[in-house]
Amino acid sequence: MIGLVLAMLWTRRGQSVTLGLLALFAVAAAVASPAYLIATDRAVAAGQIATATPAERGVVITANQDDRTVDPGTPDFSNVGAALLNLPGFGYTYAAEFPAIGIEKDNLHPSRFTFRQGVCAHLRIVAGRCLAGEGEVLLGQATAARLHLTAGSAITLTYGKFVDDPRDPYYTEDGEPKRLDVAGIYEVPEPGDIFWGTHGYWTAVPNRGPGEPVFAGATTLKAFDHGRTEMSIDGTAGPRALDIDHLDELRAGLAKLNASAAQLGPTIQIDTSMPYLLDRIEAGRSAARVLIPVLGVPLVLLACFSIFLAVSYGSQGRQPELALVALRGTRWWTRWWLATGESLIAILLGAVAGCLAGQLLVDAVTAARFGGIGSGADWSSLRYAPIAALAALAAAVLAQRRQLLSPVATLLRRNPVAANGPRAVAVEAVIVLLAVISGVQLALSDGELTGIGRLAPAFIVLAVALLAARALLPLITGYATRALRGGRLGAALAAFQLSRRPGAQRLFALLVATVAVAGYGVCAVDAATRGREMQAGLGVGADRVLTVEPLFRSQLRNAVEQIDPHGEFAMAVARMPSSTAGEPAALAVDATRLAAVATWPGGAAPAAEVGTRLRPPTAAPILLQGEDLSLTATGSGMLPGRPLVVALSVTSLTGLGDAVVQLGELHVGRWTYQQRAPVCAQGCRLNGIQLNTTATIVGVTAKMVVSAIGTVDPALLDPAGWLAPAVAKIAADPDGLLIDLDAASGLPTGAWIRPADTPSPLPAAYAGEAPIGNTLTDMDGALMPVELTDRLPAVPRLGQRGALVDLEYADRTAATAAVALEPQVWLNDRAPADILDRLGAAGLTVTGDNSSAAVRRQLDEQGPALALWFYLLAGALSVLLGAGALVLAAAVDRARRVEDLAALRTQGLRRRTAARATLWTYPVLVAFASLVGVLTGLATWAMTGWALPLAGLNPPSLPLPGWPGVRSVAVTTLLVLILLTIVAAGTGGDLHRRIDRGTGN
Structure with a gap:
């Protein structure tokens, strides 16, 4: 068969x-x-391992130690070694750094005096040689050029101690000066190499440019008279640790390391983003x-x-x-x-x-x-x-x-049976x-x-x-x-x-x-x-998004305008605050650059048209000249024991920042109030006049007639050009602008009388549900009315529920001198290759760099x-x-x-x-x-x-x-x-x- x-x-x-x-x-x-x-x-x-960030591929153990003091709580890094046994296959790099002053022209941003184990293998020496003995340092190429130093130059550095002055913070000398020889000048071939960890060595310094530590050897570090030092051990996962077939062992090792953190003491901190990598x-x-x-x-x-x-x-x-x-x-x-x-x-x-x-x-x-x-x-x-x-x-x-x-x-049968x-x-x-x-x-x-x-x-x-x-x-x-x-x-x-x-x-x-x-x-x-x-694209917001250290919104806009005066490749962006649970997230963007830079959702009105509607023509702002501010006003109607303080909110026109300048207590009768504001040295914009008192005082009343504000044209004191809160009324007076204050419940945040130099309500484009009551939280944290001009399928970066307003108009509505929330610079594909250096020279410190290309690679x-x-x-x-x-x-x-x-x-x-x-x-x-x-x-x-x-x-x-x-x-x-x-x-x-x-x- x-x-x-x-x-x-x-x-x-x-x-x-x-x-x-x-x-x-x-x-x-x-x-x-x-x-x-x-x-x-x-x-x-x-x-995911190939596209992981340095923070996701390593473990950083840090502690601050002061060799000048004997403290029982001082961390002992010798105890860390036993804990690291839980992570086989890791390579470890020891590092230490402290602030030092002496070669920079200002003491606001000190030099980072740094020892990093094996640093010479990851630098390119462009002049001189690498470290060989005690008393030698390496300087970055940009730093050496800026300070006119060369290989062989002698410098003197001193340990810097931070003085937390609320008006003018700085570093001061706190130790014996140390004479050092510049052994070589370096450049870093790969700033993003995992060897550098998450320490941000190359982060730009405001008004200085690229960040470049002063590298020294271990013997030089020990011989330097210094105080509080940040010590770290960077554990970098090698091929064995990140072996695809042993990721479960890695997760178990990280769990044991975290469990042993309590035994190391509260002063030793363990930071790693590897669990996020494993979760992804x-x-x-x-x-x-x-x-x-x-x-x-x-x-x-x-x-x-x-x-x-x-x-x-x-x-x-x-x-x-x-x-x-x-x-x-x-x-x-x-x-x-x-x-x-x-x-x-x-x-x-x-x-x-x-x-x-x-x-x-x-x-x-x-x-x-x-x-x-x-x-x-x-x-x-x-x-x-x-x-x-x-x-x-x-x-x-x-x-x-x-x-x-x-x-x-x-x-x-020749004919088959039907199916x-x-x-x-x-x-x-x-x-x-x-x-x-x-x-x-x-x-x-x-x-x-x-x-x-x-x-x-x-x-x-x-x-x-x-x-x-x-x-x-x-x-x-x-x-x-x-x-x-x-x-x-x-x-x-x-x-x-x-x-x-x-x-x-x-x-x-x-x-x-x-x-x-x-x-x-x-x-x-x-x-x-x-x-x-x-x-x-739309999820990132633009081809490239740079996050910068907190700074004033005016500084952000001025810096972007400085590096891109014609609006061809860069746009300033900041996040709006949110005060209610149901309020959509909102972005404040430079609407004039929206079409050139932002990735725009399909099915929406053209970005240029939306930007035009977000930024309609409005009255010109009130400008002040010179750093000496003055305000002439006549006060009356103040109740005994309820004093009022007069202040001006100003914004520099050249990126020096914002300030709320206290002019002093409101007096009965005519008085000229004067104060010096360094941010106005090159001119500034008036954001508002504030009347404020102690938060616990209630039943506040007063009348103030503003007769003059510096050299501002008296015609600008017309009540039609000003806005007042509910507790105050404004009216015309023969001597100027009358402010009639009646705050029965007190002034917990002060009463701001602002120039009407922005549209009210503020134009806003939105996606998803309209904001409740057509209001958004302004930069001062208060609700402001908005006019919904466009409904979008999605807002760049925010998604299907969010809102867009113009950054300059949103900044003008703010009277308090608060820094920008999540400041960013969005770039398109025409941004120059040295954009980071340009931003650093403009005073911005980049802390994050994301791009649509990098996100796409990770998604793929x-x-x-x-x-x-x-x-x-x-x-x-x-x-x-x-x-x-x-x-x-x-x-x-x-x-x-x-x-x-x-x-x-x-x-x-x-x-x-x-x-x-x-x-x-x-x-x-x-x-x-x-x-x-x-x-x-x-x-x-x-x-x-x-x-x-x-x-x-x-x-x-x-x-x-x-x-x-x-x-x-x-x-x-x-x-x-x-x-x-x-x-x-x-x-x-x-x-x-x-x-x-x-x-x-």
Whole structure:
């Protein structure tokens, strides 16, 4: 019997090879899903480690120590070594630094006298040499040029002690001066190298430029008379610590280190962001574990369906043989073996090859995409191979059930039994029911891809494909009838070939499903790609965002205008305060530069138009000249024991800062109040006049007539040009501006009378829900009315709920001299390469540097992006399955069609008509299947795509695209159509040639 089955295999070796290939694809798909998941787990870890910040790749242990004092609480770094044993595979760098003065022209920003172990290996010496002995230091190239020092110069430094003067903080000498020799001048080739840790050595210093420590050796540091010193041990994770297969050990080691922190003492601080890195890796892996099975399951089901269809087609072609076996009365096991042996052997051979092919395919894809990461040696990728093989065998047996159980008369029928019996309808009904249940479960779980909800895409694709195929048969039959009546014999023969073959319906369903799976995969990949583009663009706000140390808003704007006077590449940005829980976050931006710099959301009004509406024309500000401020006013109506203090809020016009200048207590009668304000040395803007008293005093009343403010034009004291709070009224007076104050509840924050040099309410653009009461918190922390000019799909950086106002107007509305909240400089792609140096020279200290390119690189290495490469692989495999099933169906039909059409040719059927009947049967089927398949894929995407974690498990608040681009879907459909059409046309051409040979033409 085995020899007979092998002979059957050889006789129909084409069909057997095709069936084996389908089994190979089925098992390869089952192996590919877990194998790719293993590779993705490794790639996610490797990608996040490669794009991690220095803080995420190391541990910093710091302590302050004063060698001049004997303090029992002084940290002892000798105890740290035992704790570090919990982190094997780390390299450690010892460092110490303290402030020193003597070579800089001011004592506000001292030199950083620094020892860092192994520093010479990470510097480039441009003059002189590196450190060799005691008393030698290295100076940075910019520092040496600015101070006119060279290698060999002698300098003197003294330990600097900070004097916390609220008006004028500075450093003073506190130790014996130390004479030092400049051994060399250095530049740093890689300021972002992990060796430098998180100490910010190269952070720009205001009015000085790039930060450059004075490096010294350990002996020099010890010989220097110094006080409080910041000591640190930087632990940098090496390849062993960050080995992809040992991240769990790293997490456990970090937990032990944190647990031992209490034993080291409260003065020793341990800082690390490595847990955030590990959490991000785990989140990416979790997203991949959700995404990959979503298309892995339908791929396996599709493979089993293709095997079922292929075996079913082959069994129909072998019905005469099986009828002869049954007619001879062979035993049931012999009949079963002869019926199924040919298919089972082909499937088993294909399954064995599929185990290897699936792993090799994933290895090839991961090698191309992940480089040297590899898929890892893990036999768990084969755990589903036996299940897939059994499923393929079960599909083969199920496909032959009719031939195994039918009587001889049925097997001898030339016209096959229609595939629309009660059992077929029941199976399809069950599939439709599962699609409904899984879809409902997905919706009720709010998109949580667990349980049967994870199978929703697979069941929906299969259900729609089966329903479409069932609807197709009546349409084809009707068309065939009309074509026959209309004399279109070729079209009628082709249509009847499809309508009278029960396997054609299943073949159509299979082709629809293959195209749908490929289309669904493209939908996910394209939507995710455009989503990552949005996160890296709109989510960051601009091509590059620099965060600077806190400074006044006017200083921020002046510095940006200094480096970019024409508004071509830079924009000043600060965050608005938020005083209520339901208030949207708001950004204050330089609206004149919004169009040039910000990444703008699609679907919004042009940025230039929005910027114009945010900054309408308004009255000019009141300007004061010189640092000597004066105010002439007449006071009256003050109650005894309730004194009032007069103050002016001013902002420098040249970036010297803001100040609230106290002029003194309000006197009865006419009085001129004077005070010197250094910020106004080069001119300043008046923000407001304040009347204030002790916070506990209530029932405050007074009248003050302002007659003059410095040399300001008296016409500007018109009450129409001023705004007052609810506790004060303003009116005209023959001597000037009358301020009538009546604060029964006191003045906890003072009463500010401000020039009306900004629009009121302040224009604002917003996204999401409108601010409650059309109000936002102003820079002083009080609610201010806003005029909502534009509604945006999203606010750059803030997302789908936020607001935008103009920075200068928002600054003018503020009277208190508070620093900017989260000051930033946004840059576009035209920013110069030395932008950091320019900002440093303009007085800005950059503390953070983020870019859309860096965010995009990190997003591309996260779990969703890496997992979606499997969708492309699954789409390609599904199309190959469809093509293989199409070839097998045509091969099985070939003998009967050659016989039928050859007979018709001998009876007078024209060659052209026979050609139409053979060449266009399967291409037309493929064309309809491609159209229905892409619509099925889009419908499935509409019902389930929203639940896929394409942006990770915690998606940002951005209007991420929910639909793929039209071009991507169209190109994919066209490629699939071309491939399947070529296969279909090839089968038709082969059939036509065989008919010609059979008729001798």
